[in-house]
Amino acid sequence: MLKRLFLYPFAMLLLLLATMVAGQGTKPEDPAGDPFGDELNFDDDLFGDAFDSPETTKEPSWLDGFTVRLSQQLFWQVNNHSVEPIPGLRIPKQADLENNRLGLNFRYQNAFAPGWLLQSTGQARWYWKDDYEYADNNDNIDTEYRINELYLQRSFGQQSLKFGRQTVVWGETVGNSVLDVINHTEFRDFTIIDIEDARLNQWMLVWDVFSTDSQWSSFINLYPEFNPVALSGSPFYANTGYNIGDYKRGSESLFEVGTQWRKSFESSDISFMAAYLYENQLSYDYPSEGYGDALAKNNDFALLGFSANRAIGKLLLNLDLAISLGVLPNQSSFPGMTAQGSSLEIKKDQIGASLGFEYAISSDQSISLGIQANKLIDEREGLVSGQVPVNEGVFGSWLVRYRNALSNGNLVVSSTLQGDLEADSLFVALGVDYSVNDHWAVAGQIISTTANQQTPMVLFDADVRVGVTVTYSF
């Protein structure tokens, strides 16, 4: 294992060097003396080809709509330690490579006729040796394909109709909104930590009506989907002794529907929304025999919401408010984590708020803070003696992001801190993204998690992960 830990960084270093070499052109001689004197000759044709570039001369092709990204990712959990999820039970965790995978992402957009557009995004993954999905596939290379987005759009007059797999995002607070619950999500492992990357698309019909400064947007989803279960072998997978599977659809017909009205004022935008939804996270009943398949259960609820932002100079304030009628009180406040096997099946009403700000420190630096807080109404009503709600009082999470773009944006340093309001867990991520040239990019990440026994995150206490990703786009 130790040998592999050294071999992979070496391989990634070679990849990085290869990309840097690919970005080099002919090196001119070094300037000597005063290279910028008055008589310096400037070559008028240095960028002359800009005026006969291919995009202005070649015939349009349907292939022009493709954008493709290839990425190779390696991620290690590097800290040898143990966790103690309950007093007296200590589980050792060895440093190990968790992710060794090649990804292909594509995006296709084609406005094939006036007012018509076809758009699709998708991905393929190849899981190499030592990736947890390789191990889960009986030590064979595993592959996975998925269409994320696939919709047809027709725009006419003041209206637009979109049908197909797509995303609907509500709320203003970045990454931490109580209203961003339309699409389901998949936090498969710690390489996906932003909700922007975790959203999964659903089959929907979206109808937009536009006017000068406002917009009505409505959707109907005739095939609601739920957060997929954690994959066996992944960091989020917990062996409970019984099978936790996807939702088994019977003869019942499920649908979701919602509408939002948004209006823009000078320095501010506001939205009102209402929806009938299913909670993205399923709840599970233990199998009655004590083994076998757990029973996945859905829960429908109604959502009423309001969001607003306000720009004051370089400061942007965000506010989201949500009233959820009829939710199950068994959700973890940490994204991707769910308290399973809760016997609390009494529907409750919940109020939630997300409050945040974004501040442009300078033209290159920005910082944002988002706090999400939720409170169940009459949380103890209906409980029998001895029962305790999973989330009592005010619960939620906070998120801080910092970004600094250096070298005209070619080098981006970022950090993310996330925790819950009860201070039971803390998640710290530091990232560096470097664009080698217009096609090649390299990203590095260090992620640390800290948690106590009050949260399921305790399974990741003292984990330290280091990752690197090399990307080629064309």
Next chain:
Amino acid sequence: MTLFKVLRFVCITALAVNLAAEELTGEAIMQTMDDTRRSTNDSSFTRLKLSSCTFGVNKGRIACAERPRVKVLESVSINHGKDNKDTKSLSITLEPPAERGIGMLTYGYDEAGRNNQTWLYLSALGRVKRIAGGDSDEETEPASIFGSEFTTEDTDTGKLAEYSFKRLEDTTQSGRKVWKVESLPNVERAKKSRYSRTVHYIDQERYVVLRSEMYDKYGKEIKRVMASRVELVNDNWLARSVTMMNLVSNRLSNMAFVEIYTDLDINDAFLTQRTLTDNAYRETGLEALRAQTQ
């Protein structure tokens, strides 16, 4: 940052005046530039190519030391508001592939103290997002334009009262007769500027800036602009290729106006948030603009 500012910069090179050359003062030249920029920029559709690289000098000639990074953008802009001094502009990134489809809508206001409004659309975000950047002219430090060596300060030609101008001498540049005009910021502007002094070389016949030199507070030249491909576009002389050299970082950026059309029929509704999210609507609108340019 908007492409409107970029167009304003190009209008530095557009001095369509018919005054007798001997009567021109530095102030007169700069005032004419400010007046003509709006007419040149109004109802415009532009395809812009920004190329940036580290450079060196090879046998007395400037050359890129690496393969240039290239950004290609399309921009639509209109003027509106009181005296037609406010702007609405939309820019869409076409290249590089990793940034394709990023859209930015900006409403710019001429009124001092009134914040510009900017909305950004990233497919990863899945929604339109308001950006708080303040009024770039008043509150923020000069920012790079789309990652290039051009900054918001370089493209800003308004607020002439914040500068004093002096016509220095007659000389030649790139084989053409030019005036050298010195621009000095006043005390307030100097606090926000990276330049203590700028010298422009202005073509006496075509009224185009062929070269500019920017100096820091120590009197050291830190940036130089070279312009070429001067062509007549809609009765205005324009330098369609402008190169900014950063003499400190040895990095340069070339701004090539691959296509520029003005006085087009642009619907005000096209410069709204709908155009950021409704791709079918946007592409239909852009096709209509392209048809007007044929």
